[in-house]
Amino acid sequence: MSLIRKHKLNYGWRLFLPLVGLLWLVIIAVAIYQYKNESKLREEIVNDEIRLLNSRIIAAYEQELDLMPVIQFAAKYYENSALNGIRISVYDNHGNLLYCTGTPIPSSVNGKTPPELIAANETGHGTSLRRSDVDPTQAYYYFGVRTSADGKIYVHTAMPYTSALSRELSVDKGMWLLILAMAIGTTIFAYFTTRILGRNVIILHDFATKAAAGEPLPRIDNFPHNELGDISRQIYKLYTEKDAAINRSEREHSIAIKATEDKIHMTRELSNNINHELKTPVGVIRGYLDTIATHQEMVPEMKQKFIENARNAMDRLCNLLNDLSSITRLEEGANSISNEDVDLNDLLFNISTELESINMTNNIHFSYDIPDGCIVIGNYNLLYGMMMNLIRNADFHSRGENCGIRLLSQNSREYTFAFADDGVGVGEQHLSHLFDRFYRIDKGRSRKVGGTGLGLPIVKNTVTVFGGTIFARNRQPHGLEFVFTLMKARQEASSEA
Template sequence: MGMFSRSRLTYHRKLFLGLVIYSWLLVGCFALFQYHREKQFKAEEVNSRLQVLNEFIIAHLDSTGKVELPPCDIVGLRISVIDGNGKVIFDNSSDSLPKASHIDREEVIKAMQTGEGYTLRRHSESTGGTYFYSAKRGKGYLVRTAVPYSMTLDRLLTTDYAFLWFIALVTAGMCVIGFFVTRRVGKHIERLSAFAEKAERGERIVDIEPFPRDELGNISNHIVRLYAKLQQAIAERDREHRQAICEQQEKMRIKRQLTNNINHELKTPVASMQLCLETLIDHKELPVEKREDFINRCYAANKRLQSLLIDVSTLTRIEDGGESFAREALSVSDIVAEICDEYEELARNKGFEIRNKVTPVTINGNMSLLFSIFRNLIDNALAYSEGSLIEIRVLEETDHHVTLALADNGKGVAKEHLPRIFERFYRVDKGRSRLLGGTGLGLSIVKNAVHWHGGTIRAINREQGGLLFVFTLNKQP
């Protein structure tokens, strides 16, 4: 099998061999046709000369009743007169007339039917020689002349082979040209075949040399480009598939982490409530002041637990795709103004001033998520910045998005904590955060709500002190 595959003809050789066979077969048929045609033409030329003699003999025979030999230079000319029944009544080549009927001779049959006829080469039974016969019909008889089929006549009837040699040379030249043409086509086919084999194995094909600019080359280039696009589409599909798997795995990891963090965060308020309730149940004799203190602690723990559950629910809804959040045309400046009014008294009590410098701007977003963004950022500044000023303003507005900034003049965040402040349950000061009732999910909710609006958010420590949040919101989804 291996020997057969090595000895197998290439497409170029098969094509060239087929072209050579076809060319020589065509030339052979043409040469054979031309050979017979030229030979027939020369035979008819000889017949014409003999027919002139036949006419002369017939004319003399009709006028004198005698057979007279015409003046000619033909050596061995034989003259016969045959009656309508095929009987030879005159023959100048022998002393006795042939007794056999000539009615079935080819030249006699043709002469009786058409007026004249000839036979190229036939053996004579009476003389034993070979002759070229030419017959012509007279009035009730035939005159037949014949010349011996000698070397002279043979050379006269021989076809001129010069044109055959010319055709053979032209054909050989065409075969040489055909070799280079078929080799070019063959290389195209071989390259395309090698490409098809690689494509069948699914190999990645890059930087392939372009095919020549002809019909076959254009088809080959189209096939290569289609396969390259198919490879690109498959690679893109595989990449998206891997990315989807990674995202799914990351979501599962985050959910497991979130579950673990929630369990951890729930322990503190639940344990606090349980301790307070157990104390109240086991010590009914406690003074009223103590009982109220335990009840207030239990209420605070419950509020913290409620806030935690609300934040977890909000965060889960956003991360699950946010389909439950509807979009509508909203005025960001109106939302900020409402939140500033809401926090005015609380901020004053904590020694803060909130400056609203947001200019009128409208986006297509979700009201509850926008409220969550600004409330959590203000809560974060009031609780942890230790400053006295919160300022909200628009940095940039385009046809597609708006960029806002919320800054405080507090102490900022240490550099090592800054990249992680948007993580779930991450606290810069864990003890103080829990003491203030924070859930550790506020900034994570802010980040996911901004992402839901097609934007990004980052936190920067200001040079003059304090923390600056810069975030964008797309005007359209």
């Protein structure tokens, strides 16, 4: 079976061979039909010549002319034609031979009347093609008989089947050459036509085979520029679009699954972190309260210190719950946050004024360099909280003395700001994790200074909610810098455009 398939003719040949076979059958049938018609026509011409000769001899008889000169003239006349050698015999109604040229034609053969004579007796004229019984060396004769109107004589003519007559009756070779040329031309035309069609089908078959096997598809410009090629290109386009849609759907499905898995993982990790972060202040508070409750004899100074420590742990717990509420609001209720035009210079002035009345943990100094009229799209309270988180982060962890924000650049759509401190910076391996929830470089120190581990994630989510971006980098020679963007207010953006 595999050997048969290996040597199986392709579509082009399977289309070409039956088509050419059918065309040749039609050509051969037409040729045979034409040959018979041509042969019959030429025979009719010879018979017409014989009948015409007989009619002229009868006409001479009816005009009472001497028939012998007429017969001799006719024989002489046909010497240079295909009827050279024609025999003419004139009989009376009693079967007596009156005149003849050449060998007389008998009025009966073996006692039987010739068929042409029988027809002449019935209709006045008759012709037939038969062998001569008088001269068997000759092949076939064309016989003709014509009877006079008064029935007293009849003219009997015979034309031997000579080579000259054979040529006259033969079909012209030019017709055969024309038929052969037509057959060859038709074959060539059919070959190239079926070759084009076969090539289209072969290319389409190759495309379907490779598509089914998942192999690289043939180039679309391989398809010819005709109707079948157009259909092939449409099929190719539909397949590639469907394949692209399937691949896109698979990628989106894979991304959705990955996002769902990441979300589940993040939720589980967040739950574990929240559980851990909540346990710490709760455990501290409970520990101090249990100690106070079980040691009634505790000196007042020590009891006051324990109460103060429990209050600090309670403050940290409240800050953690507030930060959790803020980040949940930013992540899940971003669409419900109302946007407004915020004058960043006024906001930073208010923060700077408030910080003067607040004792920062490490007494870090805050400054800002923002031009007047720097109006951004945002929410005043959220932007206020974002800036406070950046300042607290610098105060808690930078170990520096100064921090501040400045305008780096702007375009028609947004401002780019940089918040930096002059502290020790962080290791490069920590930069990509600074915005992860509960990520701490020095866990013990972070808890000691009261950080919740959610300040920088809140900062990133706030910037993202308002259409901006943020990243962290170390400064030279030291310190940490946060570069972020905020969208310009509409009227300001339109005035600059």
